[in-house]
Amino acid sequence: MDLSTTIAGVRFPSCFMNAAGARCVTGDELDALGRSRSAAIVTKSMTLAPRDGNPEPRYYGFPAGSINSMGLPNLGYLAYARIIPELRKFGKPIIASVAGFSEEDFVIIAKVINESRPDLIEVNLSCPNIPGEPQIGYDPDVSARLLKRVRNVVSVPMGVKLPPYFDPAHQERMAQVLEGVGVQFLSLINSVGNGLVVNPDEERVAIKPKGGFGGLGGPLIKPVALANVRAFWKLFGGRLPIIGVGGVVNGTDAFEHFLCGASAVQVGTALVEEGLGVFERLENELAMLLARKGYASPLACRGNLKEL
Numbered sequence: 001m002d003l004s005t006t007i008a009g010v011r012f013p014s015c016f017m018n019a020a021g022a023r024c025v026t027g028d029e030l031d032a033l034g035r036s037r038s039a040a041i042v043t044k045s046m047t048l049a050p051r052d053g054n055p056e057p058r059y060y061g062f063p064a065g066s067i068n069s070m071g072l073p074n075l076g077y078l079a080y081a082r083i084i085p086e087l088r089k090f091g092k093p094i095i096a097s098v099a100g101f102s103e104e105d106f107v108i109i110a111k112v113i114n115e116s117r118p119d120l121i122e123v124n125l126s127c128p129n130i131p132g133e134p135q136i137g138y139d140p141d142v143s144a145r146l147l148k149r150v151r152n153v154v155s156v157p158m159g160v161k162l163p164p165y166f167d168p169a170h171q172e173r174m175a176q177v178l179e180g181v182g183v184q185f186l187s188l189i190n191s192v193g194n195g196l197v198v199n200p201d202e203e204r205v206a207i208k209p210k211g212g213f214g215g216l217g218g219p220l221i222k223p224v225a226l227a228n229v230r231a232f233w234k235l236f237g238g239r240l241p242i243i244g245v246g247g248v249v250n251g252t253d254a255f256e257h258f259l260c261g262a263s264a265v266q267v268g269t270a271l272v273e274e275g276l277g278v279f280e281r282l283e284n285e286l287a288m289l290l291a292r293k294g295y296a297s298p299l300a301c302r303g304n305l306k307e308l
């Protein structure tokens with residue numbers, strides 16, 4: 001079964017890759033992704049300065065999913081600018097995830113990272129903005145201004161990683177913003193923000209930062225991820241490639257993302273929990289499912305979701 005796919009003109013050897021943040025912070029982790037069956041090497045979202053992140057425990061996995069408040073631990077953009085060219089030897093696409101704490105941060109980082117020639121740049125809009133204001137992706141005006149500025153300094157294909165939206169009006173408004181700035185792919189969705197996981201036996205929260213509040217991932221967010229993939233697929237009439245992210249734990253989850261309109265999927269929680277072997281398992285499960293259903297490739301079923 002040919003599981004290869006294409007995003008913004010870049011060919012991927014398969015349709016499963018790591019999600020930003022999952023086992024992709026250090027040079028060693030990025031090398032390990034290079035050697036694994038991950039279809040691409042997606043970096044941790046990088047900031048201007050290196051960051052240790054929040055105090056531990058800051059990630060907690062449980063059967064229905066995960067909660068985290070990592071606090072963007074990363075090596076800083078200059079380190080990734082040095083590492084990216086070294087990752088070329090693995091012969092697979094490199095996606096640089098760019099973050100920041102101000103508009104200016106994003107522009108500085110994107111400009112330098114663009115010069116290190118990743119295959120694609122994923123702009124992470126699920127970042128804190130001004131204290132007391134929502135994250136950037138929840139502010140369409142700030143998102144538009146920021147993306148226009150980043151677009152001006154980026155020559156490789158540029159995509160946007162969006163937070164989940166829960167109202168069609170917000171999806172429509174963001175689609176207008178994206179249409180206006182020349183975005184070439186979408187990664188949907190980032191963690192479902194500000195969840196709270198409680199341990200009833202211990203009568204306490206599961207993670208230390210922010211009083212236990214954190215971003216949710218894994219199976220419990222799949223319906224939210226599928227809804228956003230489907231909504232943006234429809235809003236763009238299938239013209240804009242979408243990487244589905246959220247709740248991909250088995251081959252059927254990936255198949256559902258493709259039916260909704262995804263061209264590839266990223267794996268976060270399942271990669272953290274299971275390790276790099278997850279990619280081969282997912283490939284096998286999806287290939288078997290597609291063969292059973294008579295599809296020649298993942299793209300053959302893309303967007304085919306039937307409505308009642």
Ligand SMILES: Cc1cc2nc3c(=O)[nH]c(=O)nc-3n(C[C@H](O)[C@H](O)[C@H](O)COP(=O)(O)O)c2cc1C
Nearest residue numbers: 019020021045189190191217218246247267268269
């Ligand atoms: C430990 C951890 C760290 C993450 N760090 C980032 C990050 O740096 N940038 C980003 O865009 N998303 C980050 N995410 C979100 C994931 O990329 C993904 O969007 C989310 O977890 C949903 O996918 P999943 O259901 O497969 O976990 C992180 C998730 C986890 C679990």
